[in-house]
Amino acid sequence: MPSITNIAMLCLNLILFVAAVYGDAVSDLWDKGKPALDTQLAKSKTCTKDKLLVRREWGDLSAADRKAYIKAVLCVTTSPSKLDHTKYPGAKTRYDDFVAVHINQTMSIHGTGNFLSWHRYFTWAYEQVLRNECGYNGTQPYWDWGRWAANPETSPIFDGSDTSMSGNGEKIAHQSFMAPAGNGGGCITSGPFKNMTVNLGPISPAISPAPPTNPRSDGFGHNPRCLRRDISNYLSSRYTRTQDIATLINNSKNVASFQNTMQLAGTSMGVHAGGHFTIAGDPAGDFYVSPGDPAFYLHHAMIDRTWTIWQAQDLQNRLQVIAGGRSMMGFGAAATLSDEVNLYSVAAKTWKISELVSITDGPFCYTYA
Numbered sequence: 001m002p003s004i005t006n007i008a009m010l011c012l013n014l015i016l017f018v019a020a021v022y023g024d025a026v027s028d029l030w031d032k033g034k035p036a037l038d039t040q041l042a043k044s045k046t047c048t049k050d051k052l053l054v055r056r057e058w059g060d061l062s063a064a065d066r067k068a069y070i071k072a073v074l075c076v077t078t079s080p081s082k083l084d085h086t087k088y089p090g091a092k093t094r095y096d097d098f099v100a101v102h103i104n105q106t107m108s109i110h111g112t113g114n115f116l117s118w119h120r121y122f123t124w125a126y127e128q129v130l131r132n133e134c135g136y137n138g139t140q141p142y143w144d145w146g147r148w149a150a151n152p153e154t155s156p157i158f159d160g161s162d163t164s165m166s167g168n169g170e171k172i173a174h175q176s177f178m179a180p181a182g183n184g185g186g187c188i189t190s191g192p193f194k195n196m197t198v199n200l201g202p203i204s205p206a207i208s209p210a211p212p213t214n215p216r217s218d219g220f221g222h223n224p225r226c227l228r229r230d231i232s233n234y235l236s237s238r239y240t241r242t243q244d245i246a247t248l249i250n251n252s253k254n255v256a257s258f259q260n261t262m263q264l265a266g267t268s269m270g271v272h273a274g275g276h277f278t279i280a281g282d283p284a285g286d287f288y289v290s291p292g293d294p295a296f297y298l299h300h301a302m303i304d305r306t307w308t309i310w311q312a313q314d315l316q317n318r319l320q321v322i323a324g325g326r327s328m329m330g331f332g333a334a335a336t337l338s339d340e341v342n343l344y345s346v347a348a349k350t351w352k353i354s355e356l357v358s359i360t361d362g363p364f365c366y367t368y369a
């Protein structure tokens, strides 16, 4: 008979073993591209190895690290807005400023040439605000969709514990527009963000019953309501598995194919839409207002990591490249690398897209673990 101690030791070893060898096809691709990223870093005029910040997967953070991040996000959600109140009456908090900036530019940053660089800068600007305005000294964590694709609801990101980004919504009768109804649909009831108030939008809600209508058609009016989610594995177990991410990276031979494949949203889903609609609800499922759910930034950090891994497979030919137009419907002019990205109230500087393509040039100095 094995003793209790032996069994405990065996379990502990198993846990350590699993932790030590966690890796997959996507991290293999990261490893393959790493030397090219190191070379790029060595050439950087602004970023050095000692300044480099490392973004990690939520599941790899300690409880203390997760709590530090959560504390900083709660600080942003309770600090006052810096926007002009008469123009954006619904923006009450500093957190809302980011939502307003995203709403304001939605039609010119999705399905466009600047989609990847705009969201990279936006996610970085948020990380900067956490650090510079809320005393956070960690980095923006990411949500590796593939790691939790079988059951996102029980992942450490969404398990509803006090070290999660809060859990699913309360189970109510509802319809989610992009997937069969899951076990939620109502207000979130657990975790650090259960009291969070969503102020802006909705503009294009993807859940029924719909959230209350915003007093202004542009969504900038004040419309306080709870955060709703309908997390399920329906999309994640079909479209955001590790093999889906690896296939996206392997099979996209140019940036047009890469950005278009990840943004698919219809009968087939790319990882971008797949991630957003895995959370679903309000405002995560709202094309305009999605940054109003704090899990947005973990999702977009993973979009950014996936882009970085794709770039790193052939860095010389995948850095200074752009495809797509300046507006979502594809009408009008083609985007160029000298187009500027302006985040107004949430980032001090305007950068050219060409300055936002490398994670160790322009404003950036970070990498992924």
Ligand SMILES: *[C@@H]1O[C@H](CO)[C@@H](O)[C@H](O)[C@H]1NC(C)=O
Residues within 6 Å of the ligand: 083, 088, 100, 101, 104, 343, 344, 345
């Ligand atoms: C919205 O965009 C306009 C320029 O088109 C800009 O002047 C304004 O400051 C932006 N508002 C926000 C909240 O970013």
Ligand SMILES: *[C@@H]1O[C@H](CO)[C@@H](O)[C@H](O)[C@H]1NC(C)=O
Residues within 6 Å of the ligand: 137, 138
């Ligand atoms: C981050 O802040 C915590 C708490 O203030 C401190 O204990 C820790 O040493 C800091 N870490 C770094 C890398 O500065």
Ligand SMILES: *[C@@H]1O[C@H](CO)[C@@H](O)[C@H](O)[C@H]1NC(C)=O
Residues within 6 Å of the ligand: 191, 192, 193, 194, 195
């Ligand atoms: C939510 O608000 C209630 C009532 O104000 C409070 O008791 C509770 O601690 C808050 N929970 C969180 C996670 O902030």
Ligand SMILES: *[C@@H]1O[C@H](CO)[C@@H](O)[C@H](O)[C@H]1NC(C)=O
Residues within 6 Å of the ligand: 025, 028, 243, 244, 246, 247, 250
């Ligand atoms: C992607 O490519 C890598 C190496 O080039 C290979 O090991 C992996 O099996 C491929 N994965 C998929 C899903 O195509």
Ligand SMILES: [Cu+2]
Residues within 6 Å of the ligand: 102, 109, 110, 119
């Ligand atoms: Cu967006």
